[in-house]
Structures are given as C-alpha cells and as structure tokens.
Amino acid sequence: MSFQSYPTQKRVIEFLQTAIRQDRVAHGYLFYGPKGTYKREMALEFAKAINCEQSQLDPCDECLTCKQIQSGNHPDVLVIEPDGNVIKMEQIKQLQHRFRYQSAEGMTRVVILDSADQMRMETANTLLKFLEEPISPMLAILITEQEKSIVQTVRSRCQMVRFVEPSWLEQAKMWQAHGIDPPMNYVLAQCSQEFEQFEMDSEELERIFRHVIDWSQLLVSKQSIAIIAIQEPWFQELIQKKQVTLILDFLMIWLRYVSRLAIGMADENMADFIQQGSTQAKRTTQSVCAKMMEQVMITRKLVARPELSNQSLIEQFVIRLQKDAPSDWTKLGYN
Ligand SMILES: [Zn+2]
Structure with missing residues (x-):
C-alpha cells in the first residue's frame, strides 16, 4: 500500500504531502468523516511517509520502517483503540511507559488513536500533556466519525482533516x-x-x-x-x-x-x-x-x-x- 492506493482521498493526500514537503507537519491531527473513508489506513500511510527510509512524499513500502509500520510491529508507531467501549487511562499510561526513552535517530513517533471520541476528558488531558512534552519528535493522529464528540481542548490543538465519502x-x-x-x-x-x-x-x-x-x-x-x-x-x-x-x-x-x-x-x-x-x-x-x-x-x-x-x-x-x-x-x- 501507499498513498496511491487510496485514489478516493486525493485532497487529503495532497494536504498531508504539502505539510511534509514544507516541513510543517503538525503535532496533532484529527481525521474525521464517515465510516469507510479509510481514515485509519491513511494515518498509517502518513506515519510511513514521514519515516520512510527511501522516499519522502509517498512511502516506498519496501524499507524495513515501512514494512514494520504496515504490519503493526514498529516500536515507534502505536495504534490505540478502545478497550471495550472506551480508551482507558491505563492505555495512555502504557503509551507513556513505552515512549519513556528517546526514539531512534531521525524517527518521528506516531500515536494513532482510533475512535478517539471514546475517551473521557481526564484521559484526553493526560494524553495532551504527554504529547506537548515529548522526549522525541512525536505526532498524534486522532480518528473519529463524530468530531463533535471530541472535547474542545483536544480539537483546538489538532489540525482538522475532513474525509468525505467517495462517489460510487x-x-x-x-x-x-x-x-x-x-x-x-x-x-x-x-x-x-x-x-x-x-x-x-x-x-x-x-x-x-x-x-x-x-x-x-x-x-x-x-x-x-x-x-x-x-x-x-x-x-x-x-x-x-x-x-x-x-x-x-x-x-x-x-x-x-x-x-x-x-x-x-x-x-x-x-x-x-x-x-x-x-x-x-x-x-x-x-x-x-x-x-x-x-x-x-x-x-x-x-x-x-x-x-x-x-x-x-x-x-x-x-x-x-x-x-x-x-x-x-x-x-x-x-x-
Ligand atoms: Zn519506506
């Protein structure tokens, strides 16, 4: 997979690639839009594109970094999703523990929070605090189908990226x-x-x-x-x-x-x-x-x-x- 595998999200891809090209990747993104618009897949592609060993704008999918991210085995890219119905404080604590040391040289850590609306205020605040004081370069991508359910303090710190339903x-x-x-x-x-x-x-x-x-x-x-x-x-x-x-x-x-x-x-x-x-x-x-x-x-x-x-x-x-x-x-x- 690469960005090119998602032709229905051209506008989003251009937006993300422009950020990479201009070296203006934000610390937080909120990917929002209806089900079936490949938000999680795009978050992984973005994590690969930022860290790919061979290519800068579109992940090569061949280097070790790309392969490890794709298979969910990269130590610096973490996907968190609700445990039961909710993203628990414990999961954020585990994230803090896992990322307590510096990352490999030149690596930007990526935390992907799927169904980020399933997170209580207290948990969200702990996460934000951690993201604002990173030990190594880090970026968070929050994913939701209901952006209005994301607390305002979190939304205001993220770049909003809208995913629209593709035509037939x-x-x-x-x-x-x-x-x-x-x-x-x-x-x-x-x-x-x-x-x-x-x-x-x-x-x-x-x-x-x-x-x-x-x-x-x-x-x-x-x-x-x-x-x-x-x-x-x-x-x-x-x-x-x-x-x-x-x-x-x-x-x-x-x-x-x-x-x-x-x-x-x-x-x-x-x-x-x-x-x-x-x-x-x-x-x-x-x-x-x-x-x-x-x-x-x-x-x-x-x-x-x-x-x-x-x-x-x-x-x-x-x-x-x-x-x-x-x-x-x-x-x-x-x-
Ligand atoms: Zn690569």
Missing part, C-alpha cells in the same frame, strides 16, 4: 487499485463492505455473486429449494465466516439491478450479468422486487446483532418471502 465510481476505482477487477469492483462499490474485512480475489467474489443470482431466481419464483440452498457449501462457508452481510448486500445489488432493467435502465458496468438480469426482470414484477428488497434490508439490520443466529435469520427470511408474510418481524421476537 471512485469507490470502484479504489477496489480496482486493491486488485478487484471489473465487474466485481463495481459490485463491491455498492456494498457496505470494507476491504480489510475480507480477503477474496475477483474470481472468488464473482463466484459468490453468481451463486446469489441463482439463489435469487429460486426466491423470486418461490421454489421450496430456496431454503435448501442455504445448506450448500458456499453458503455455509460464508455463514461460518460471519459474512452473511456479503450475501445480503449482493442480493440487494442484484435486485436493484433487475428492477432497473425492468424499466429499461441498463447499467453498463454490470454488462456481464445482463442476460440473467433480463431473464429475471421478465419473470418478476416491481412489487415482488420491492418486497424482497424490504425483507433484505430488515434482515441486513438483524444479522449485525451478534446475539441472533445468522443461519436461522436467513431461514426466516426465505420462509417469510415464500409465505408473503407481512414485513413485521416483531411477532417473531425480532425487534
């Missing part, structure tokens, strides 16, 4: 930069998945997507084997890996595609699937598609809850579609 096409380019080829980069761009959540190549993703297409045809035609498909190895594998959300996201994208095809709106980026899409569009109606999409959305919310069994949620989903049950799941105890 930018997101597709990003997936391609990470090795996912068309058409699956376009499919993933419409998903809520982030690339660190799974390691699959384009072929594997396409195989799953095609399984989901076949499954959706069984669902649409209300065939009873739709429920048996859940027992197939590809489905079970994803349930085991707790990646049912990927199946539901794929199903949602597929249904959206089919319902657009039905009204003559073909998406060129999905041309590989047009034959199956058109066939399904002819066999179904907009209201069936809409009803399925509604059920996918409800199930998608429920599978995120760890106490519910994904297997039985998916089974309930199929049964409800086949019975034309109302969309209210509360009678089943899912509320």
